[in-house]
Amino acid sequence: MHDINDQADEMIGRIIDELKTLPPVPADATARVLARVDAARRGEDRVAYGSLNDDDVTFFPTSTEEMRAAPNAGSDAGRARPSPAKARGTGRFSRRFIISLPAAIGYALAATVAGFLIRGAVPRHPSERPGAQITNAPAGETLGARTMLVPAAASTRALQEAPVKVQLVLDAPRAKSVTVVGDFNAWDGSRTPLERDSSTGVWSVLVDVHPGRHIYAFLVDGKTWTLDPNAPRTKDLDYGTEQSVMMVGMR
């Protein structure tokens, strides 16, 4: 005895059999498809993917469909290429490319050299770094070309020698500019200009100075060597000029 469910199963089975039969494909349509595939294989449709230079840039599949199609790249079914829409639109952010090897090596070398030069690591000796510890490490303690084991005493010293803020003041209401030069700024006046208080005409600046004894002077209007009236003075034996002295303690 057949119930309604058995009848339905029989009908569904017939539908499935009918659908399994492929519809006839027109011969001209097949020819068009094969022509496009052949053209794609020869690379004639590359313009459809934009103006990227294929010598520098290589596409990789960005979707699962493309990845599945990739193994067939050598067959007549065509090589895996992203659709123009993907290449230009939705694939914009997911598209990946690589630079050809010589170009990549060149760019990497140039970037590395530029980075080192900008950081100053290549031309500068470690001892030129401000506050660098000069370590007379024995040869056995040398690690590589530049890395040395720094004893704990050196790190203690580095902490004790951390720079402190010192205010320098000069009352020069008629000056157009005031800078300070000293051993704490390598005698470079452009590094440390003083700012004028418009109401009082007093020039002042805060400078970072390592603890210890330091000598300095003000340069008024870029040329007039001026001593600090609030600081002791000393005569420099090398150049014979008078200089101001500051004693800086630790924080």
Added chain:
Amino acid sequence: MRADLFMRWMRWTLSVAVLAAARAASGQASQGLDSATAAAIAPIVERARAEKLPVTALYAKAREGQVQRVPVARIEAAVRTLADRMRTANEALAPDASEQELHAAADAIKSGVGPETLRAMRQAGGDGSLAVPIGVLTQLIARGVPVERASMEVVSLLKKGAVARNFIALEESVRQDVLAGRRPDESLDLRLKGIVPNLPQSATTDATGLNASSPRRPR
């Protein structure tokens, strides 16, 4: 198209970076000196660099002369003398002197302090920085305290555990005294009497009658 633009931008950026780096390296080499001064001191700097001495101080000394419009020959002599002082200081403060200590020691040597004093200070000062004690020694000498006397007292203070603030206080007191008309060595005697008893390594007698010394305080 987009990739072409990117590649052009990348090439342009790298070109600019390399040019800027080359200019910066060139600027670092001359350290803001005019070409004649830079050339005059170049051999001195190279030798110091090979000996791992801090060459920034040498450039600074040259710039100091340049700011004061000193002739190149005198600048070269000053830089050479400074390099010699730093060499002496480096040996005296071995095995590991900081850059600040070397600067201070070179100044002290210029004031007449001998390397044996620097060695004694290193031994007495332990792991602490000597930049301030050496600087105070230099300033005491500049104020008129005889070199031997000032050297002896500073080493003695270090042995007793004096720290940077003790030295700064001593220098300030002597300065005030000298401004008030007191003789520098007299002032030093007077002010040491106020500082030494408070130092940790000074012999003190506690209630039990035994000598007690507290551990060294960190500087």
